[in-house]
Amino acid sequence: MNDNAKTPTGNPGAGGARTKGDVLLEVRGLKIDGESDEIWRPIVKGVDLSLKRGEVLGVIGESGAGKSTIGLAAMGYARPGCRISGGSVVFDGLDLVSASDEQRRKLRGSRIAYVAQSAAASFNPAHQLMPQTIEAELREGLRTKAEAEKDAVELYRRLRLPNPEEIGFRYPHQVSGGQLQRAMTAMAMTCRPDLIIFDEPTTALDVTTQVEVLAAIRDIVEQFHTAAIYITHDLAVVAQMADRIMVLRHGLEVEEAPTREMLSNPKQDYTKSLWSVRKLGKEEQPGGDAILQVKNVTAAYGNAVKVLNDVTVTVPRGRTVAVVGESGSGKSTLARVITGLLPPIAGEIVFDGKVLPRALKDRNPDILRRIQMIYQMPDTALNPRQTVYEVIGRPLEFYLGLTGAKKEARILELLKLIEMDEGHLDRLPGELSGGQKQRICIARALAAEPELIICDEVTSALDQIVQEEILKLLLRLQRELNVSYLFITHDIATVRAISDEIVVMFQGQVVQQGSKTRVLSPPYPPYTELLLSSVPEMDPDWLSNLLAKRKVQPAAMPSQDR
Amino acid sequence: MTDSAHIPPQSSLVAAQAPSRRRSKASRLWRDLRKAPASAWFGLIVIAVYVFTSIFAPLLAPYSETELVGGAFDPWGGQFLLGTDQLGRDMLSRLIYGARNTVGIAFFTTMLSFVLGGALGLMAAISGGWIDQMLSRTVDVLMSIPQLIFALVLLSILGPSVLNLIVIMAVLDATRVFRLSRSVAQGVVVMDYVEAARLRGEKLPWIMRREILPNIMPPLVAEFGLRFCFVFLTISALSFLGLGIQPPTADWGSMVRDNAALITYGDITPLLPAGAIALLTVSVNFVVDWFLHKTSGLRE
Numbered sequence: 012m013n014d015n016a017k018t019p020t021g022n023p024g025a026g027g028a029r030t031k032g033d034v035l036l037e038v039r040g041l042k043i044d045g046e047s048d049e050i051w052r053p054i055v056k057g058v059d060l061s062l063k064r065g066e067v068l069g070v071i072g073e074s075g076a077g078k079s080t081i082g083l084a085a086m087g088y089a090r091p092g093c094r095i096s097g098g099s100v101v102f103d104g105l106d107l108v109s110a111s112d113e114q115r116r117k118l119r120g121s122r123i124a125y126v127a128q129s130a131a132a133s134f135n136p137a138h139q140l141m142p143q144t145i146e147a148e149l150r151e152g153l154r155t156k157a158e159a160e161k162d163a164v165e166l167y168r169r170l171r172l173p174n175p176e177e178i179g180f181r182y183p184h185q186v187s188g189g190q191l192q193r194a195m196t197a198m199a200m201t202c203r204p205d206l207i208i209f210d211e212p213t214t215a216l217d218v219t220t221q222v223e224v225l226a227a228i229r230d231i232v233e234q235f236h237t238a239a240i241y242i243t244h245d246l247a248v249v250a251q252m253a254d255r256i257m258v259l260r261h262g263l264e265v266e267e268a269p270t271r272e273m274l275s276n277p278k279q280d281y282t283k284s285l286w287s288v289r290k291l292g293k294e295e296q297p298g299g300d301a302i303l304q305v306k307n308v309t310a311a312y313g314n315a316v317k318v319l320n321d322v323t324v325t326v327p328r329g330r331t332v333a334v335v336g337e338s339g340s341g342k343s344t345l346a347r348v349i350t351g352l353l354p355p356i357a358g359e360i361v362f363d364g365k366v367l368p369r370a371l372k373d374r375n376p377d378i379l380r381r382i383q384m385i386y387q388m389p390d391t392a393l394n395p396r397q398t399v400y401e402v403i404g405r406p407l408e409f410y411l412g413l414t415g416a417k418k419e420a421r422i423l424e425l426l427k428l429i430e431m432d433e434g435h436l437d438r439l440p441g442e443l444s445g446g447q448k449q450r451i452c453i454a455r456a457l458a459a460e461p462e463l464i465i466c467d468e469v470t471s472a473l474d475q476i477v478q479e480e481i482l483k484l485l486l487r488l489q490r491e492l493n494v495s496y497l498f499i500t501h502d503i504a505t506v507r508a509i510s511d512e513i514v515v516m517f518q519g520q521v522v523q524q525g526s527k528t529r530v531l532s533p534p535y536p537p538y539t540e541l542l543l544s545s546v547p548e549m550d551p552d553w554l555s556n557l558l559a560k561r562k563v564q565p566a567a568m569p570s571q572d573r
Numbered sequence: 574m575t576d577s578a579h580i581p582p583q584s585s586l587v588a589a590q591a592p593s594r595r596r597s598k599a600s601r602l603w604r605d606l607r608k609a610p611a612s613a614w615f616g617l618i619v620i621a622v623y624v625f626t627s628i629f630a631p632l633l634a635p636y637s638e639t640e641l642v643g644g645a646f647d648p649w650g651g652q653f654l655l656g657t658d659q660l661g662r663d664m665l666s667r668l669i670y671g672a673r674n675t676v677g678i679a680f681f682t683t684m685l686s687f688v689l690g691g692a693l694g695l696m697a698a699i700s701g702g703w704i705d706q707m708l709s710r711t712v713d714v715l716m717s718i719p720q721l722i723f724a725l726v727l728l729s730i731l732g733p734s735v736l737n738l739i740v741i742m743a744v745l746d747a748t749r750v751f752r753l754s755r756s757v758a759q760g761v762v763v764m765d766y767v768e769a770a771r772l773r774g775e776k777l778p779w780i781m782r783r784e785i786l787p788n789i790m791p792p793l794v795a796e797f798g799l800r801f802c803f804v805f806l807t808i809s810a811l812s813f814l815g816l817g818i819q820p821p822t823a824d825w826g827s828m829v830r831d832n833a834a835l836i837t838y839g840d841i842t843p844l845l846p847a848g849a850i851a852l853l854t855v856s857v858n859f860v861v862d863w864f865l866h867k868t869s870g871l872r873e
Contacts, residue, residue: 350772351772352768352771352772371771371772374774376774379772379773379774383772384769384772386765386769388765391764391765391766392765392766392769393766394764394766394783394784394787394788395788396787396788397783397787405773406773409773409774409775410773455769459773
């Protein structure tokens with residue numbers, strides 16, 4: 012085997028010996044096609060990028076821009092249904108596009124590593140973390156098992172995982188999502204690769220957890236002078252991580268520049284529009300009479316731990332109340348209690364002056380009609396086998412008894428309201444974009460002519476530009492239809508954009524409640540402070556400053572690892 | 574790939590962006606069929622021939638299925654294309670009628686077992702709680718008894734009429750369908766769109782039929798093909814044992830048994846009904862394989 016002659020420059024443990032500065036990865040004119048219905052269409056249409064040793068390149072863009080596809084192509088890999096149709100990917104002198112499978116396999120895991128978006132879906136649930144962490148090393152015969160395990164513990168420690176000696180012997184379901192994501196980074200690091208590709212590693216995490224993972228990744232990349240491609244759609248995150256940023260759209264490069272230059276002076280209109288998203292805001296309006304009152308509600312799953320403890324929340328008519336908190340704080344459970352899916356143990360829910368029956372089955376269709384819900388993941392909230400016509404038509408038929416031409420006319424009206432047209436009537440959800448799907452979910456809720464809509468993280472699965480569009484749509488609908496929103500989210504930017512009042516929740520209790528200006532201005536209770544300070548800002552020094560500040564006063568932080 | 578080469582790539586791009594695009598189910602089916610591999614086509618054609626034969630059996634068969642028209646064990650050729658059986662009935666006619674009896678009974682049995690097992694399985698998955706427990710444990714008990722022996726016992730108690738045969742086989746087979754449909758439906762029940770339907774106030778039948786069933790059809794259809802083969806084989810086995818379809822009704826299983834002695838003399842006539850069973854089983858499996866491949870998402 013000739014390729015063995017190319018001995019890895021970065022031997023394990025000799026990370027410090029690498030030189031920063033020479034070109035490691037050179038991608039030229041990369042073209043990738045994707046297949047659907049037996050027809051190949053271009054996904055990536057000729058992208059160039061080059062990466063020096065020890066450099067972090069941020070790749071951002073909306074979904075469908077080809078970010079992940081490029082990330083995988085940097086390893087010489089194309090997903091099933093995709094093929095690299097042109098260009099070259101030269102990694103340390105070897106063109107991965109023309110290399111043999113054997114040559115590529117030798118590089119992957121040992122010299123190029125990959126950290127996927129969802130660690131929970133990427134770990135094998137049947138094995139402990141340790142054997143999975145050191146698998147690549149053992150396969151390549153780089154180290155003995157004992158040495159590899161010792162090194163893995165060291166990596167766990169550097170990534171600030173709790174109990175680094177023992178955590179390797181837990182199974183994936185026994186650790187939290189943030190810990191798992193860090194374990195996956197440790198896995199990528201074991202062979203001290205020259206290049207790591209991070210594909211949205213923190214997108215699935217809470218803001219408070221995200222900070223820790225980001226800090227850990229940044230530290231370890233710096234310590235070992237590893238080059239990285241960091242793929243994300245979150246600008247603020249990429250600003251913390253990357254030396255250079257590349258903006259992609261429709262499989263083409265829009266703009267590339269060093270981070271600070273890109274942030275302060277974007278040149279292309281598209282880049283500017285990305286930057287402007289976070290400036291959306293709403294004038295706060297004082298509340299009128301209450302449409303919904305949740306009074307001293309306590310709820311639990313089974314007879315176990317209380318998920319909600321004495322929660323009181325009021326939603327004024329025609330206003331938006333944002334419920335914020337990290338996952339596990341009971342936000343979504345609150346929604347389940349209000350909708351009747353989870354009858355509360357104690358307390359009552361008053362809707363429009365009347366006490367609601369606790370359980371869903373005791374509520375009459377008219378009450379069900381007046382409270383509608385929009386979900387986080389439009390993919391799972393829409394039946395993949397029902398067309399847009401069926402999805403929107405059903406509540407019209409079910410609640411309002413509309414049929415035939417009347418129903419169709421109303422569906423078209425609703426589509427117009429959500430800025431879509433009759434061309435979408437026969438589409439299945441799989442044929443719509445993420446933003447369009449969420450619009451259909453909104454139309455389904457509106458079809459029932461509700462007075463209160465519960466929005467459960469409705470924008471967190473969407474790109475920033477689409478997020479902005481959806482938020483604008485929701486605001487417009489509120490103005491036009493005077494509908495009230497209970498808006499559950501963990502994203503403070505979204506809260507700023509949409510809410511009139513804010514409820515901060517932590518571990519099943521309401522920490523703070525009040526008008527937007529009051530909650531978002533100091534003095535903050537400790538948890539609100541933590542939550543607000545964890546939201547990434549566009550300033551590239553934000554993470555460094557935050558960590559420096561937190562190290563001074565670590566006692567102010569409630570425990571993250573549940 | 575070659576068969577799509579004549580379609581200019583732009584045409585479908587344009588179609589995807591055109592404002593109004595209405596596609597019928599038939600056109601989608603036709604598109605899928607065009608891409609089907611040769612084995613699937615073979616399977617489909619064979620199944621079509623079987624269905625045709627069983628529907629038009631009286632028109633196709635030269636003689637009646639029960640009438641004694643010649644001597645016992647007449648050789649092939651001449652008046653009787655495939656010879657006669659041990660009583661002097663025309664073999665070809667009995668093969669043709671056998672398609673109607675054996676395939677027909679197997680089809681109705683499988684249908685019944687899917688309606689029964691599928692409905693109960695969906696109900697168990699959606700309702701959960703004690704309904705699920707009760708149904709699942711009952712099914713466990715039924716499954717703990719070997720199927721063929723259980724069928725034999727029930728048939729000897731109730732008598733081997735065609736109706737009894739269908740109902741007994743259907744109930745015993747429904748246990749397996751129940752398990753499959755329950756487990757695949759459990760993956761769908763937790764989806765937000767099912768919760769959304771519940772919040773809307775939809776009743777159980779609507780959720781079963783409109784929200785869940787369309788999403789679990791692929792594994793169920795695949796299972797239908799396999800179950801059909803098994804039922805078919807079990808019925809043939811029961812007939813061979815004398816408790817299935819009763820003489821003089823023509824049935825491939827008993828035809829093998831009745832003429833088995835001929836094999837000793839190097840005559841392949843008894844293998845014809847066996848071959849008919851084998852050919853149909855293989856064909857159904859070809860079609861099922863294609864269907865599984867198409868819906869498994871292996872190609873993303």
